Every structure is written in structure tokens, then in C-alpha cells.
Amino acid sequence: MERGEMIINLEKYKGKFKTVSLAFDEDTKTDLITNGLDVVFISKDEIRLYPDNLSLSEDRNMIEKLYKAHNYDVYELCENGRLSKYYDGSSIDNYFFVTAKCNSNCIMCPSPDYSRQQGGSTHVDHLIKIAKHIPSDASHLTITGGEPFLIGREIFRFIAFLRDKFEYTEFLFLTNGRIFAIDSYVQQFIETCPQRSLIAIPIHGSNAKIHDTITQAEASFDQTVLGIRKLLKAGVHIELRIVVSKMNVKDLNNIALLIVNQFSNVEYVSIIAMEMTGSARVNQEKVWISYREAAKAAIEASMILLKNGIDVKLYNFPLCTVKREFWTLCEKSISTSKVRYGNVCHNCKVKKSCGGVFAGTMSFEEGELCAVI
Ligand code: SF4
Incomplete structure (x- = not known):
């Protein structure tokens, strides 16, 4: 079975494999971090990983692509920086x-x-x-x-x-x-x-x-x-x-x-x-x-x-x-x-x-x- 594809390559990332949740606003970010979860925070200028507080990208195209996703969507971030969708809150096909x-x-x-x-x-x-x-x-x-x-x-x-x-x-x-x-x-x-x-x-x-x-x-x-x-x-x-x-x-x-x-x-x-x-x-x-x-x-x-x-x-x-x-x-x-x-x-x-x-x-x-x- 294929998952609805949304794949982004965040080449700056060289860390471990992580499951991450997406946040597009401060409240969601705080909620997720408080629950002990790794978060990719997307603002207009940057994609940033928390709680590591690590910049992943400032590329406008990638930011724009990610803006199609939603708060609380779940992604997998691989060692090579590949970010791929696992759970999409707007879909009933998860x-x-x-x-x-x-x-x-x-x-x-x-x-x-x-x-x-x-x-x-x-x-x-x-x-x-x-x-x-x-x-x-x-x-x-x-x-x-x-x-x-x-x-x-x-x-x-x-x-x-x-x-x-x-x-x-x-x-x-x-x-x-x-x-x-x-x-x-x-x-x-x-x-x-x-x-x-x-x-x-x-x-x-x-x-x-x-x-x-x-x-x-x-x-x-x-x-x-x-x-x-x-x-x-x-x-x-x-x-x-x-x-x-x-x-x-x-x-x-x-x-x-x-x-x-x-x-x-x-x-x-x-x-x-x-x-x-x-x-x-x-x-x-x-x-x-x-x-x-x-x-x-x-x-x-x-x-x-x-x-x-x-x-x-x-x-x-x-x-x-x-x-x-x-x-x-x-x-x-x-x-x-x-x-x-x-x-x-x-x-x-x-x-x-x-x-x-x-x-x-x-x-x-x-x-x-x-x-x-
Ligand atoms: S019912 Fe209409 S929309 Fe559906 S497959 Fe047939 S032609 Fe296409």
C-alpha cells in the first residue's frame, strides 16, 4: 500500500531517524513539546526542529510545500534529511x-x-x-x-x-x-x-x-x-x-x-x-x-x-x-x-x-x- 506522498529533502539534517509532528503556530508547538514529542516547526522563513532547536531549511520552496500540510500531521525524518508523511489529519486513509x-x-x-x-x-x-x-x-x-x-x-x-x-x-x-x-x-x-x-x-x-x-x-x-x-x-x-x-x-x-x-x-x-x-x-x-x-x-x-x-x-x-x-x-x-x-x-x-x-x-x-x- 502506498501512502499519499509528501516528501521533502532537508539536506542540512544529519541527525538520527525521528518521528516528528508538524506545527505551524506557537500554541501547537508548545502543546507537542510539552507532551515530549519531536516537532518540526514551520514559519514563513524557516523550518526548525524542536526541542533540538535546529534549523532544517530556509528554502522558500520547501516551506511552501510544507504549508500544504497541517498542524499535528506526523512525518518521519530520516538520517539523510528525507521528511516523509505518515499521518495526515485531513485524510481518513491513515x-x-x-x-x-x-x-x-x-x-x-x-x-x-x-x-x-x-x-x-x-x-x-x-x-x-x-x-x-x-x-x-x-x-x-x-x-x-x-x-x-x-x-x-x-x-x-x-x-x-x-x-x-x-x-x-x-x-x-x-x-x-x-x-x-x-x-x-x-x-x-x-x-x-x-x-x-x-x-x-x-x-x-x-x-x-x-x-x-x-x-x-x-x-x-x-x-x-x-x-x-x-x-x-x-x-x-x-x-x-x-x-x-x-x-x-x-x-x-x-x-x-x-x-x-x-x-x-x-x-x-x-x-x-x-x-x-x-x-x-x-x-x-x-x-x-x-x-x-x-x-x-x-x-x-x-x-x-x-x-x-x-x-x-x-x-x-x-x-x-x-x-x-x-x-x-x-x-x-x-x-x-x-x-x-x-x-x-x-x-x-x-x-x-x-x-x-x-x-x-x-x-x-x-x-x-x-x-x-
Ligand atoms: S462515472 Fe463519470 S467520472 Fe466516473 S469513471 Fe465514469 S465517466 Fe468517469
């Missing part, structure tokens, strides 16, 4: 990236294969350090990976910190759910999780054959289904996710029926169009189907769920590829840094309500977008 590793190897994963096998993890102490910088009134935070629970039970130290600091924040945990086949993980999660937590788990097929072929991980279907069952029994709020690809498009109705029959007490089901980067791009012949074909199947499955009282959301579908009467199910789900619109979108009357297309999927849409006029 996330903690726990690890790139995953115990599944989904054929349509937007991350590349090597990152799931060899990618790094963030130490829990570092995650907590970042969380200390994030204002306690943050509206929404996501915990993601890879598979975040792969770092083992250490993750609960981080989750407990989040629970204690962020009383009103909504948390979304993105996981393949396999770890929750183990009772003690379910128990530890319910003992530790913040009050407003939602776990989002993907189901790729209505049976082990289809699901495990997509995850390329034997027994993953059985573990995920068992995990979902145990979490629901323990009262955890769950979103189930179905990513539509060529490999499961004919099975969508069966997945919907599985959910109706076994998991009808989920919060909602989101049916998702693919992001064609990483493994998805490498495996495009096996996985890509047109938006319209995916949307048609998604709507059929949605009808089954809705008729049975289960809420549905459609993620990543441009409005013009979905029948108009189902637009109310469509969410603007692509983050600002990744969203793109085609040339035809300039004349489209619904552009403001439309979630557009992933940058990485743009080259696949092949004339499917059609301005609504």
Missing part, C-alpha cells in the same frame, strides 16, 4: 503498516510477490512511537499489512496501546482471518481491541477449492471460515470482503449464499474491483475481467445479500460501470493519492460522486468509462 509479509499469496494481490515473502516488518515499539504522535481525536485508523497478525502476539501490545489512547477512534483491522482459527488469538483480540473496532476479512470462494486456488495457500479457506465463525461468536464486528476476479466471478452468488447461511450477522459485505498492480498485474491473464462484467456479477450477489438483510458496499467500481439503481451501494473507496479519472470524465455529470479508477488499473479499462451526461 494506516499503520505492520508487516509486508503474508502467509497467503493471493493471485490478485496488488502487492508484489517478493514483498509478501521478504518484506520487512515495523517493530511494535516504533508503531507505538508513531501512535503517540497521532492526535487522540483521529476519526479513523487502519491496521494493515501484509498480514498484520503475522508478527505474533507482540501485536497485542500495540493494540492495547491504541485502545488506551484512542477512546473514540474507529479502527479497521485488515487481515486474512486465518490466525483467528486459534482460540487464544480470538480471546486476546477481544480482551485488547479498541471499543470501535471492525475486522475486515476476505472470502475468495464458496469452497476450499476456489478460495485456496486464489490464496495459493492450502487450508486457508478452512482457517478463514473457522476464524470468522469464532470472531462472530465472540461478538466481534466483521466486514466480509469479496474481491471479484476472473477466478471467482462465477462463484459470487455461491459466496453470497454461504454468507447468508453461515455469517448473516456480519456488519456488511463489501464487493471489490481489483487494483491491477503487484501480483494482479503479473497474473493479469488469469484474473482480469472487465469492470462491467465484474459489476454485473457483484450486483447479482448483492441482491442475494440485500434480500436477506445483509448490507452491501461496492468498492472501486466507477459509477458508469454499475447500473444506476445500484449507485447508492458504491463507495468512493480509492485513496486520493491513487485515484485517476479518464479523459471522458471531464464531461461527466457525476464525477464528484464517482470514486474513479485506481492509477494501476487505468490501462486496463479499455474504453469502458463513459461520461454520464
